[in-house]
Amino acid sequence: MASSSADSKTLSNSTQYEEVDGNDENVLKKHVAFFDRNKDGVIYPWETFQGFRAIGCGIFLSSFASIFINAGLSGKTRPGKFPNLLFPIEIKNIQKAKHGSDSGVYDTEGRFVPSKFEEIFSKHARTKANALTSDELSGMLKANRVPKDFGGWIGSLAEWKILYILCKDKNGLLQKDTIRAVYDGSLFEMMAAEKASSKKQAGLKGANC
Numbered sequence: 001m002a003s004s005s006a007d008s009k010t011l012s013n014s015t016q017y018e019e020v021d022g023n024d025e026n027v028l029k030k031h032v033a034f035f036d037r038n039k040d041g042v043i044y045p046w047e048t049f050q051g052f053r054a055i056g057c058g059i060f061l062s063s064f065a066s067i068f069i070n071a072g073l074s075g076k077t078r079p080g081k082f083p084n085l086l087f088p089i090e091i092k093n094i095q096k097a098k099h100g101s102d103s104g105v106y107d108t109e110g111r112f113v114p115s116k117f118e119e120i121f122s123k124h125a126r127t128k129a130n131a132l133t134s135d136e137l138s139g140m141l142k143a144n145r146v147p148k149d150f151g152g153w154i155g156s157l158a159e160w161k162i163l164y165i166l167c168k169d170k171n172g173l174l175q176k177d178t179i180r181a182v183y184d185g186s187l188f189e190m191m192a193a194e195k196a197s198s199k200k201q202a203g204l205k206g207a208n209c
C-alpha cells in the first residue's frame, strides 16, 4: 500500500508491516552495520566482539560469535579464492552471506520482504498473534529446514536462538516488534543504548531488550 510517508516502513492498525518507500534497499546491510564499529564498510572479528559486548552479551558468547560469524561469512563476502586470515566481512557484499533454511524475509539482494515477515506469524504464532513462544520458534526453524542443508540449519538456529535468549519478554515471548527491529539493525542500537544507560545507573548489569 502506498503512502506519502518518508519512513521506509509503517505499522498499520492491523500491525501488518509494510514497505512504503525504498523497496529496493539492501536492509541486510543495515542489520550488520552496527557491528562495523569504525564505519569503514568492513567488519573484523574484534568489531563483532565489541558489538556483541555493546549489546550486553558476555565475553564467552561474544568471543564464540565473533569467531563463528567472521570465519563463516568472510569468504562469502570477499572477491577471489584466497581467504584473508583476519576474516573481514565486506558489508557491500553481505547479501552473498545469506544461507539456506532461513525465513526468506531477506531476499537474495538483502531486501526486506514484508509478506515473508507476516508469514512468520500467520504460520507459526499460535498462542499470541504478535509474538512467538520458544516452541513456536523451534517449530518455525524446523519448518524452514531445507533437507541436508546442515550449514543453513546451524546458521538459522544460532541467529534465532541468540535473538530469543537476548530479547524474550518476561513471559518468554519474542515480540513481533522486536523481530522487526532485528532485520534493520535498529534493535542493536536500542540494546546498546539501554546497556549504556543501565551501566550508568549504579552498576546495574546489561539488560535484555
Ligand code: HEM
Pocket (backbone or CB within 6 Å): 028, 031, 032, 035, 043, 048, 069, 073, 089, 094, 097, 098, 099, 100, 101, 102, 103, 104, 105, 106, 156, 159, 160, 162, 163, 182
Ligand atoms: C546478536 C547479534 C545478532 C542476532 C540476534 C542476529 C539475528 C539474526 C536473525 C534473526 C536473522 C534472520 C534470519 C531469518 O530471516 O531466518 C539474521 C540474519 C542474518 N544475519 Fe544476523 N544477527 C546478529 C548478528 C549478526 C552479525 C554480527 C552478522 C554479520 C556481520 C549477521 C549476519 C546476518 C546475515 C548475513 C543474515 C541473513 C541470513 C539469511 O537470511 O540467510 N548477523 N540475523
Ligand SMILES: [Ca+2]
Pocket (backbone or CB within 6 Å): 036, 037, 038, 039, 040, 041, 042, 043, 044, 047
Ligand atoms: Ca570496520
